[in-house]
Amino acid sequence: MSLNHTDEIPVIELRHVDKHYGDLHVLRDINLKVSRGEVLVVIGPSGSGKSTMCRTINRLETIDSGDVLIEGKPLPKEGRELAAMRAELGMVFQQFNLFAHKTILENVTLGPIDVLGMKRDEAEKRAMELLARVGVAEQAQKVPAQLSGGQQQRVAIARSLAMNPKAMMFDEPTSALDPEMINEVLDVMVELARGGMTMVVVTHEMNFARRVADRVVFMADGQIVEEGAPDEFFDHPKTQRARDFLNSIKGH
Numbered sequence: 242m243s244l245n246h247t248d249e250i251p252v253i254e255l256r257h258v259d260k261h262y263g264d265l266h267v268l269r270d271i272n273l274k275v276s277r278g279e280v281l282v283v284i285g286p287s288g289s290g291k292s293t294m295c296r297t298i299n300r301l302e303t304i305d306s307g308d309v310l311i312e313g314k315p316l317p318k319e320g321r322e323l324a325a326m327r328a329e330l331g332m333v334f335q336q337f338n339l340f341a342h343k344t345i346l347e348n349v350t351l352g353p354i355d356v357l358g359m360k361r362d363e364a365e366k367r368a369m370e371l372l373a374r375v376g377v378a379e380q381a382q383k384v385p386a387q388l389s390g391g392q393q394q395r396v397a398i399a400r401s402l403a404m405n406p407k408a409m410m411f412d413e414p415t416s417a418l419d420p421e422m423i424n425e426v427l428d429v430m431v432e433l434a435r436g437g438m439t440m441v442v443v444t445h446e447m448n449f450a451r452r453v454a455d456r457v458v459f460m461a462d463g464q465i466v467e468e469g470a471p472d473e474f475f476d477h478p479k480t481q482r483a484r485d486f487l488n489s490i491k492g493h
């Protein structure tokens with residue numbers, strides 16, 4: 242009973258979130274719940290506020306009003322508690338942001354050792370398992386520049402997973418990749434989704450969205466304009482804005 246009750250609390254919840262950048266009203270009354278194990282895909286035109294929304298979830302951006310709740314608890318404003326909460330939300334960006342002067346293995350063990358206080362040998366064992374899982378174990382002793390973009394992004398995913406996150410957020414993780422490397426990253430994300438990871442994914446990869454999303458959210462001008470099951474959204478978008486957007490990206 243108590244377990245079921247816990248599972249009903251969304252992993253991530255945004256309530257009436259508003260944010261401005263000066264005169265720009267970048268997030269307008271955003272309300273969103275992400276359930277445990279759910280894969281939410283966020284799509285929308287450039288500049289619609291998708292990245293800003295992702296960044297408010299782990300407080301890389303502050304908000305003007307509203308609430309961000311992680312497992313029902315308000316996001317701490319600062320300090321140790323905020324750092325601890327951030328560590329529980331994995332974030333993978335378009336740019337991989339690996340430490341250039343550290344090996345792949347060190348990139349993945351750094352957080353667990355420094356933030357989680359894990360012992361080095363334990364952290365390395367776990368890191369090697371994760372690197373194997375994303376298919377780059379044989380690159381462990383190299384530095385990031387020796388890897389392809391697709392490999393680096395898979396390392397970035399392994400690095401996030403090493404922190405045992407409650408949820409993973411992906412902000413256009415394949416947008417900076419050469420086309421032939423996109424699928425190797427998406428395949429890792431598909432496996433994660435199948436394994437039950439709670440995921441928020443900003444992407445223009447519509448095949449991925451159709452295949453993996455439990456729900457699609459369409460944003461425009463800082464608002465959630467439409468949301469629904471992927472087939473329903475892609476085949477029968479309800480709003481003209483969503484239809485226009487889907488037409489504009491067809492063939493990509």
Ligand SMILES: Nc1ncnc2c1ncn2[C@@H]1O[C@H](COP(=O)(O)OP(=O)(O)O)[C@@H](O)[C@H]1O
Pocket residue numbers: 262265267285286287288289290291292293294
């Ligand atoms: N730090 C910032 N300062 C001022 N404006 C910003 C900042 N970051 C983003 N913006 C603006 O906010 C809007 C939404 O940006 P963003 O969240 O990056 O959109 P998306 O990810 O959907 O492309 C854009 O108009 C962008 O120029």
Ligand SMILES: [Mg+2]
Pocket residue numbers: 291292293412413
């Ligand atoms: Mg963006």
